[in-house]
Amino acid sequence: MKKVFINGLCSVSAQKTFDNNFFLGSIIEYKDTVIPAVDPLYKEFILPAAARRMAKGIKMGVVASKIALANAKINTVDAIITGTGMGCVRDSEKFVSDIIDNNEEFLTPTAFIQSTHNTVGGQIALEITCQGYNFTYVHSSISFESALMDALLQLQNEEATNILVGGVDELGDHTVKIHSLIGHIKHNPVSTFGMVNSETEGAVFSEGANFFVLSNKAENNYAQxxxxxxxxxxxxxxxxxxxxxxxxxxxxxxxxxxxxxxxxxxxxxxxxxxxxxxxxxxxxxxxxxxxxxxxxxxxxxxxxxxxxxxxxxxxxxxxxxxxxxxxxxxxxxxxxxxxxxxxxxxxxxxxxx
Amino acid sequence: MNRLKPWQIILPATEPSNFLSQGVAITGMGIISAIGNNVAENYHALINQQKGISRVSKIETHHKHDIMVGEIAATNKQLEIQLGLETTHNYSRTALLGAIAAKQAVVDAQITNVSEYRTGLVSATSVGGMDMTEKYYYEYLENKALQKYIESHHAGDSTQKIAQQLGIEQSLVTTISTACSSGANAIMFGARLIKTGRLDRVVVGGTDCLSKFTINGFKTLMILSDSYNAPFDENRSGLNLGEAAAYLVLESDSIVNKENKKPLAYLTGYGNANDAYHQTASSEQGDGATLAMQKALSVARLNPSDINYINAHGTATANNDLSEGRAIIRVFGENPPAFSSTKPYTGHTLAAAGAIEAVYSILALQNNILFPNLNFVTQMKEFALTPQYNLKQKELTHVLSNSFGFGGNCSSLIFSKQG
Amino acid sequence: MSNLKEELKTKIIEQLNLEDITVGDIADDDSLFGDGLGLDSIDALELIVMLDKDYGIKLSDPKEGRKIFESIETMANYIASHRTK
CATH class of the missing domain: 3.40.47.10 (Thiolase/Chalcone synthase)
Known part of the structure; x- marks a missing residue:
């Protein structure tokens, strides 16, 4: 069995993490119940014609992928394996509410297409022209780890050499609202360093995209x-x-x-x-x-x-x-x-x- | 972008090792679809050419007079009773259907103690709990009694519930969602888990219920037919949506040997590739489909001429059937093996499609029979392909099943009598 | 008619999220698809909904859209002679 290495990475998160020249040099402190991701300059990575229909989740995923690939010093991969709990949830919300609000009339396809869970993986494939294996795992908090396991098994058994693996999720207003109602989101704001000892129920919701190049060749690696x-x-x-x-x-x-x-x-x-x-x-x-x-x-x-x-x-x-x-x-x-x-x-x- | 030319077929970078090219035993299967509540009923409908397509009855939709669907007869209430659920449950219809089909598969595999071996579950869904979300979207904000369904929206929820119904605990349980190829991909990942020794046994398949969400979504793409879907026909007018669930039990050779089991069939080949062409449409020459079929043949170490029957994706949209037909010609030549789409029976069941068609492929192998591509009348003008349009007895050894989805996702599976 | 053309340009830019394009950038006879504005089949479906919602024109086959959506000129002509609102 081949050893498997992490050769490149990128994180788009509520912190300014997408620039690999820094490692949490300074952090952004929040006091809230919901915190959004810090946007990179998407235009530097995605052409306007391609970006115009992209949901935030897709943009975050595409940018994180491109930076991770550059970080691993490669242009493409043999496979793209994505994890996402909810997919592009804003578009799902938009399409459902449009169905209800407009009584099933005058609906447009874009929000429906983006609602498909593998839309991020598919768009990354389009952006980096990768015709290889393309899977999306959608199992709550192990969505990313399922993708990781699939990649690990393929690389260990030499079915591929380089695989892009990532996790991506975005915030949606309605989803936040209803998850607050059922106590999955904290009722009262907590500070960044007060969170872990808050002694209250629920979590601080957020979003982000973390992508990695995994390889069975050890080059420029971060870890095994x-x-x-x-x-x-x-x-x-x-x-x-x-x-x-x-x-x-x-x-x-x-x-x-x-x-x-x-x-x-x-x-x-x-x-x-x-x-x-x-x-x-x-x-x-x-x-x-x-x-x-x-x-x-x-x-x-x-x-x-x-x-x-x-x-x-x-x-x-x-x-x-x-x-x-x-x-x-x-x-x-x-x-x-x-x-x-x-x-x-x-x-x-x-x-x- | 460099497009693949028809003659440029890229094989996987490395030939599969002996270890990876071994078949995986299939020891049980279960299904619920518009043509039957179990495997026997589905088979009966297939050979008697009884389609399950009708007007939609369980969803109140503006489009009910413009579309035909493959709806399962049972109501949620009936399914709940069948599963013996308490009234406080928060199962979506997707979870109800999935639990029923998965339980059948486990019974069929004669599994009495699910914890005896390392047993996992890989399930596929695209709709998830959307049926409840679209019903109660705004009501959630006011009605506390309905809020239990908020947690059943996400795709993994139906899988967690199916695992619970099967008694799978402290194990690998996950969900795949790659649009209309999801079911095939769940089977593919399950095979990888067995081959690499991660699990001894894995229940694999997919489930999706009908929803306003998908009806309206496909409506905006203008690919829903107002009549019976007719795959590979020149005058095809789009697809019929359907709902279904189906699961297979995959088991390692060591279990099969130890328990002296007789597998129903083997999964010998699989391949997934991406068109990398367009968000929803397939490439005109079927690049992704070609690659997927090639990879599956390579994993199974078979030549195209070894395949006796293709269960096509065949959704009856203008785009799919053209792209898939061309890909079949690219892989198999101008005289491909007999092929048919079973979607005229069931409708397009999205994430369940690859799973129910896996069951149909195994039934074809077991009974040496080709299921007809119903509603076919006129050959398409772009190529000289005629699907198998009548029921036919034929000795079968290897069957290939295609499933393609949005995001350019293309998958092929090969089922064989022998491992 | 020129009002309708301007209206269509504004709507297309807005509806299809053409961020970097202004009304002045689109000539009446520029092709909207392919090499021109670069719209694709999903945009065509978006435009079909726009015809329905804003002008009361229903298309049942997306193929019909191809001729209509060739340019702002062809779109405006079609709308002017078929609109019901």
């Missing part, structure tokens, strides 16, 4: 992807057992984990899953979190993947992502864990090259 595993449901008390088994199946011991990157989003109802690990197996391990910077969305864990890749490459961990005060002695191996509302758990293991 050892493995990824997902679970639809699991009992909280089984977590330590599952983590240990996941590490062991990859010939790693707990002691070899230099850092854990966790998906805490400050939802008092569900952060307990992380606490089980931080209070047991990883109580003496450096702990990192990131959703205070990028917010919660179905593919926000791809921001965690971006962060871990950057940490491994730069061998530097910004102080404001540390969850505890144990500074890492070395940064060779990182374990990522994420879940959303107690379901769709994922573990990812990364190693310094």
């Amino acid at each position: 992807l050892i493995d990824v595993q997902t679970y639809n449901v699991l009992e909280a008390e089984n977590l330590p057992k599952i983590v240990t088994a996941f590490l062991n199946s990859n010939q790693y011991s707990l002691e070899e984990i230099d850092m854990v990157v966790l998906g805490n989003n400050g939802d008092v109802k569900y952060d307990g899953y992380y606490n089980i690990l931080t209070r047991s197996l990883f109580s003496k391990t450096p702990q990192v979190y990131y959703k205070h910077l990028c917010g919660e969305f179905n593919t926000s864990s791809a921001f965690g993947f971006w962060l871990a890749s950057k940490i491994l490459k730069t061998q530097n961990v910004p102080s404001y992502v540390m969850l505890n005060d144990i500074y890492p002695k070395k940064m060779d191996t990182i374990l990522l864990y994420n879940q959303y509302r107690g379901e769709n758990h994922s573990f990812v293991l990364l190693k310094k090259c």
Whole structure:
């Protein structure tokens, strides 16, 4: 089996992360319940004729893809695998509301076309002229990890050499409104650094696109992807057992984990899953979190993947992502864990090259 | 942009290794569609040429007199009762249909203990919970009792529920949505999970219910027929939407050997490629479709002449049938194997299409029978292709099934009697 | 008639999101599709809806649009003789 490397990346997020010359040099502090992504200059990457019909999710995805490819110093890939929880949700909202408001008359196709979940993957293929394998995974908080697993298996078994993998989701007004109603979004604004200890229910919603070039050729790499595993449901008390088994199946011991990157989003109802690990197996391990910077969305864990890749490459961990005060002695191996509302758990293991 | 010329067919960069070219055993299947509530009923309708296309009855739409659909007879209430759900449930129709078909597949595979082996689920959907969202979109804001459906909107929700219905816990459960090729792609990823040893057993397939959203969406594209869809016919006038769900059980060789199972068939080839041509339309020469079929043949290590029957995507839109027909000629030559589209029976069931047509391809293999392309009268003027238009008994070894979707997404699967 | 042409240009720019184009950039006989304005089949469908909504003209076959949408000139002529509102 071939080894798999991360050779290029780009993050469009609520932070100014899209410029690979910087690594969270300065951060934007928010005090809100919903935070939007910082727009790159889309026009620098997408021709106006192509951009005019693109939803924000498509624009973010296309730009993140193009920067990730440039970062990996390649022009195209053998496959494009995208994860998205909701797709271009603004267009879905527009099309549904138009159906209702106009009693099914005078509807135009654009919003419907953009509502198709694979529209981002399809547009990236068009933009970079890639006729290869093109898949889109749409499974809540493991949408990105499913894409990652597909890519990992293809690269390990030499079905492809370079694969573009990413996660993308956008905010939509109506979706935000109804998710506030059911308490998935916090009722009261929290500050960036107050989020994780907010002791309230719900999360701070956001959006973003995080794309990566994965390859079985080690060039210009950030890190090696050892493995990824997902679970639809699991009992909280089984977590330590599952983590240990996941590490062991990859010939790693707990002691070899230099850092854990966790998906805490400050939802008092569900952060307990992380606490089980931080209070047991990883109580003496450096702990990192990131959703205070990028917010919660179905593919926000791809921001965690971006962060871990950057940490491994730069061998530097910004102080404001540390969850505890144990500074890492070395940064060779990182374990990522994420879940959303107690379901769709994922573990990812990364190693310094 | 460099377009592929007909003679420039790019094969995958590397030949599949022996390990990757092994077939994957299919040990069970389940289906619910406009032509039947299980595999036997579907087969009965196929061989008796009974189509399931009618006027829409369960959705109150402005377009009801302009369109024909492939609607499943059962109401949500009836499906709920069949599944034994509490009235507090928040299943969309997509989830209800999916759960019913997936449960049939597991029973058919004679699985009594789902936790005995590492068992996963890969499901496809494009509509997801949109049927409830479009019904209660504004009401959500006021009516608390309806808010339970907010969480069932996203595509992964139906899959989580199907996994729960099957008793799949603490395992790999995911969803694929690539428009009308979704179902085929779920089967393809499932095969990869078995071949790489990630799972021992995986339930794969797709589910989509009819919705105002898709009816109006396809209406804006002006590709809905007001009559019975007629694939590969010169006078075809567009597609009929349908609803369906179908699932297969894929199992590793070690389970098959250990339990002494007799597979229904094997999945031996698969390929996915992208047209990279247009957001919705297929390229005129069918580049993506050509590549997908080529890749599937390459994975199965078969020559085009080894294929005995093609279950075509054949949606009966002007664009698809022209593009697919040309791709078939590019891969198989001017005298391709017998081919037909079964969409005149079921309508185009979107994310379920690749899955229900996988069931039909396996039924064709098992019974050595070619299903007719109903409603065909006149050959298209662009090429000399005539689909199989009557029922025919024929010894079959390998069947290829096509599924193509928006975003240039093209997939082909090959089913074979032997692994 | 020239009012209608200006109106169509404004509507096309707005409806099809042609951000970098102004009314002055479109000549009456410029082709709207292909090498001209570069519109495609999805735009044609958008324009068919515009004919229906704003001028009460219903097209049932997208192929009919091809001739009508050749240029602002052909569009204006067609609308002028077929409009019901």
